[in-house]
Amino acid sequence: MGFLDTLLGRTKPAQPNLDQLFELPTAAITLEAGMNMVPTGTGSVCFRAAEGKAFSDIESDVRELLSMGSGTASVEVTKDSYGFTWLTCQHSKDDFEALVTDLHAVNSSLADGGFGPQLLCTLVSFKDDSGRKLGIIYLYKRGTFYPFAPTSGEQRDNALELQVRGQVGADLKIEPDLSRWFAVWGAPGL
């Protein structure tokens, strides 16, 4: 926020940065080659639903768009305990690009409808042979990614997260401020 906006108590809602999302397929290849982490084919978009018909119209349009888009994809809508909505897309494991394209479609529909500021994050999930789970989370407002590796209970595998940062640092813009790597416990699709 600029000085004048602060002085006058005006907040300009943060607009999302959507383009970085297409860097994900490259990072997926790096992750598989370097750490044996493969995409599960699941990805989700998290947003804060605004009240009113205007938003729910757009939301149902998005759902319709996704479910008729590609034959293999399934779409699921869940609401988490914080009141945020997650649109989860399930694709086949090999078709990571189609998943990213679908996720991007959700973003652009919401942004085109004027609800860009309601977008929170996008998550794509990975796992390795030993069953370790990893989510790569994209923060719309920062235009950055960060890894999130939940273990049993509400614990994070920080070592794995930092290792991932080192691996994909060249492919993705990783959030430099570690305090913004917030946890999304129980995120659908992870």
Add this chain to the structure above:
Amino acid sequence: MAKTRYAPDRGLTARMTLTMFLLGIVFVAFITVLVLVLSATGRVSGGAIIFFAVLLGLVLGVGSLFYSDKIALSTSGAQLVTPQDGPQAARLHGIVDRLCALANMPKPRVAIAPSPMLNAFATGRNSKTAVLVVTTGLLNNPDLNDQELEAVLAHELSHVAHKDVVVMTIASFLGIIAGLLVRFAFYSELFGGGGRGRGGGNNNNGGALPVIFIVLLVGIVTYAISFLLIRLLSRYRELAADRSGALLTGQPSALASALQKVSGSMSRIPQKDLRSAEPLNAFYFVPAFKAGGKEVALSNIFSTHPTLERRLRQLSEISDQLNKQA
């Protein structure tokens, strides 16, 4: 981006600008009159009084700005919490994390105050020292659902984003100096010695009384005007925070219902709690201390917060705005 549902409220911006402009005018007029009065009489003692008032005012202002977070934490008895400090702290951190990611702002520290009052406030001069304090009463209240709690926190985060602590401290600076000046002038007159004695060295004793009197009068008038303007500014900033908070969550109605619940419970708070809560009042979500009973119009202009009706009206306008078909 061409299309937005988040148009700024130009009326509110204009009124806030005007209030700050008037405060500036009062400040300039105050200093000008004092300098004129003093240079007309050529007295040193009056100058010393003003110098010390401004100096002490600056020290107080800067001090309260730098220690605002510590003062507020110790006054309210709040404890900083981490997400590991139990389920309540984890939930609070979860909500704040998400709101900060939505708003793209740095996360403030989070504290919980052991108080039965339903309230929350934010303090600290910048994003590093910012603290968001929530009372246990608010966290434990079964009437308040998660969305309403989130709306309250979004309102407080907007205060942090708008740097309201800094703006209001600077705005209060004028009032502090005028108040100090009145007090100094009064005491120096009361005890006769200090101010007059020094001036008395150059046979100018006769002029002392009127000068002090004028300074006193100017100080009182300035204090009164700036007090009203500061309260007006505070109300406008509350409306601005309501607005930003409602737009952040996209749920103006949740904030409206939270306001209704919280302000309804405020009147049931016992008197003892109210008095101890008074110094923090300006930063509270809903003022714990109500000025007037029936004389609504008069108590409104002294109030740090807008009336519930005014706040609800704005929120329903925002709700309409969000719902407009694009």
